[in-house]
Amino acid sequence: MPKLHSPVWRTFRSGRRAAAGIAALAAALPLVAGCDAGLGRAEDGKPSVVTTFTVLADMTRAVAGDRITVDSITKPGAEVHGYEPTPSDLLTAAKSDLVLDNGLGLESWFAQFVERSEAPHVTLSEGVDPIPVAAGGTRGAANPHAWMSPRNAKTYVANIRDALSRIDPAHAAEFRANADDYTRRLDEIERYLRTELDRIPARQRALVTCEGAFSYLTRDAGLQEAYLWPVNSDSEGTPQQIKNTTRFVQQRQVPAVFCESTVNDKAQRQVAEETGARLGGTLYVDSLSEPGGPVPTYLDLLRHDAETIVAGLSGGAR
Numbered sequence: 001m002p003k004l005h006s007p008v009w010r011t012f013r014s015g016r017r018a019a020a021g022i023a024a025l026a027a028a029l030p031l032v033a034g035c036d037a038g039l040g041r042a043e044d045g046k047p048s049v050v051t052t053f054t055v056l057a058d059m060t061r062a063v064a065g066d067r068i069t070v071d072s073i074t075k076p077g078a079e080v081h082g083y084e085p086t087p088s089d090l091l092t093a094a095k096s097d098l099v100l101d102n103g104l105g106l107e108s109w110f111a112q113f114v115e116r117s118e119a120p121h122v123t124l125s126e127g128v129d130p131i132p133v134a135a136g137g138t139r140g141a142a143n144p145h146a147w148m149s150p151r152n153a154k155t156y157v158a159n160i161r162d163a164l165s166r167i168d169p170a171h172a173a174e175f176r177a178n179a180d181d182y183t184r185r186l187d188e189i190e191r192y193l194r195t196e197l198d199r200i201p202a203r204q205r206a207l208v209t210c211e212g213a214f215s216y217l218t219r220d221a222g223l224q225e226a227y228l229w230p231v232n233s234d235s236e237g238t239p240q241q242i243k244n245t246t247r248f249v250q251q252r253q254v255p256a257v258f259c260e261s262t263v264n265d266k267a268q269r270q271v272a273e274e275t276g277a278r279l280g281g282t283l284y285v286d287s288l289s290e291p292g293g294p295v296p297t298y299l300d301l302l303r304h305d306a307e308t309i310v311a312g313l314s315g316g317a318r
Contacts, residue, residue, distance in 0.1 A: 047097040047167050052107045053083075054288040055147055056100055056124060056156075058298045063160045063178045067171045071096075073110070076290050083109055093119065097167050100124055100160070106144035122163040124156045131215045136230040144231070148285060149216035150190040150302060154183050182299075189302045193221050196310040204313060206252050208245060208277075210236070210259040210268050213285040217305075224252070228267050237267025242274075249275040256280030256312030262287060280312025 048069045051057040057072035064070060073089050093099055096119045101107050103123035130142035146152045161179040165172035197205055205223050207214055212227035226248040228241045249257060249271060256278045259265035262285070272279050283305050284295045295301040 048095070049098045049100060050092050050096040051100045052102060052110055053286065055298050055301070056102060058288060059153070059156060060100060060160050062182050063157060063175055064164055065174060065178055067168060067174065068164060074287065076288050085109060098122065098163060100163065102144060102147065104130060104142045104144035104146060120167065122159060124159045126159060127155045128152050131219060133212065133230045138231055143212065143215045145213040145285060146216050148214055149220045150186040151220045152216050153186050157182050185299055189299070189306055193306045193310065197221055197223065200313050203252055204255055206254045207309060208249055208254055208257040209283065210263050210265060211285070213260060236263065242267055242270055245271050246274050249277050255315060258283050258308070258312060260285050278312065281308040283308060
């Protein structure tokens with residue numbers, strides 16, 4: 001079974017307290033699992049799956065249909081990098097039939113107690129060709145945001161399909177059909193993005209964001225990439241980061257710059273003011289919105305981001 005990768009992505013302000021809390025909770029997991037053995041199945045007999053964040057949960061629900069109960073540890077709008085698990089999270093994981101994570105170092109906070117859970121554990125980025133971070137304290141480590149490419153998402157979906165089929169083989173054919181349908185929808189989004197980007201002058205096909213969360217998307221869509229900081233950290237929007245990004249925008253005459261929903265856009269606003277570029281809109285990465293929000297599903301997230309990028313770079317607005 002694939003293991004969770006856990007390089008250190010950031011130093012949390014509350015690092016010592018969080019580490020101590022996780023260690024204490026992790027130590028209790030064998031007791032929890034022992035006392036609650038067999039509680040992974042709901043009253044209706046459905047298997048239960050827990051994922052580390054909302055994007056993975058939504059993808060899993062799409063493949064599972066109504067055959068499996070799926071929960072996310074983090075909630076809509078949460079920033080996944082620095083999440084601190086709670087005792088309730090431990091109970092949820094311990095009583096589940098399957099735990100799904102992203103891997104590539106994203107959920108280092110989850111590693112300690114997931115390894116002590118008796119539930120099978122699958123890393124959904126297995127099979128993705130990692131892109132190394134190009135700058136900052138994590139230079140050379142794998143960029144964790146692999147799900148932000150429709151092409152990579154098809155790997156995630158295949159891994160979900162196979163994992164669900166192992167815990168509920170009676171419905172494997174249904175999971176396969178759902179996964180095939182979902183893959184077709186991903187293909188549609190990828191085709192839209194490539195077709196619309198081809199209409200934009202080659203020099204201006206560049207995505208400039210706050211966090212470097214779009215490396216996989218820019219690679220697969222044929223875009224150049226620039227960002228203020230590589231991965232969410234305590235040193236966001238430094239003078240040097242702003243200077244480098246401003247130079248990139250000016251040299252390529254990039255018409256619009258973007259920022260993500262879970263970070264402060266102050267530094268990117270400064271880049272826009274100094275270059276004359278527009279703020280092209282808000283992009284979503286680490287979390288879905290509430291059901292009534294702009295990106296209640298992962299497919300909505302990809303469509304929103306694709307349309308926002310195309311509109312910004314082609315001179316439109318969303």
